[in-house]
Amino acid sequence: SQLAEENSWALSVHEGESVTVNCSYKTSITALQWYRQKSGKGPAQLILIRSNEREKRNGRLRATLDTSSQSSSLSITATRCEDTAVYFCATDDGSSGNKLIFGIGTLLSVKP
C-alpha cells in the first residue's frame, strides 16, 4: 500500500492561475519532499520540508506540512505552460533509512 499519496489524479488550469496539489501520508516522517517529473526526464526536487517545519517557499512554489493530519500541500502561483508535469510527494519510511516512498503523482496540465 502507498505510504504517500496525492489526492488528485489530474488537474488542469490556465496559464496565470494558481493551483494546489494535496498529499497525505501514513507514517511518522522525518521530511516530505515534492518532486516534479516532466516527460522523458527523471523527477526533480522542488521543495524539501522537514517535520518540524510548517511551510517552505521556493519562488512561485509554497509547500505546507501538517504532521497532525499527516498531510501536505504544494501551491503554485502564476502557473506557466512549462509547469505542465507530474507532481509527486515523497516521504521517508520513518526508519533511519533514506529511501523515498513516492505517491502515484498528480498530472498537472497548464493550458495557454
Place this chain on the structure above:
Amino acid sequence: NAGVIQTPRHKVTGKGQEATLWCEPISGHSAVFWYRQTIVQGLEFLTYFRNQAPIDDSGMPKERFSAQMPNQSHSTLKIQSTQPQDSAVYLCASSRLGIDTQYFGPGTRLLVL
C-alpha cells in the same frame, strides 16, 4: 556538473536475456538509489548504497535482480532472465548523506519482448 548519468537510455531485450543498466552518480555524493517506474505501480524503491556498501535492498525482487557498486563512480543493476513484467523505466538517483535532495538521472527505459 553533468548530473546523474544513466546508460543506456533505451534497451530492448528478448524474454530470457540479461540486461545490465549503468548509473554514474554525481561526484561527491555518497548515496546511490535505484527505483523502478511503471504506469501501474508508480515509482518504487529497489535498492540503496551508502559509501558503496549495500544498505537496503528491500525493494529488489529476490530472484533475477542484483545491484552492485564496485566503486564510487558507478553502480549497476543487473536483471537476469528478463521477463515482460520487468519492462519499466529504471531510475538511478544520488544524494549526499542524510535526509537530502535526491538527484535523479533520466532513466533507462527497458522493454522486454
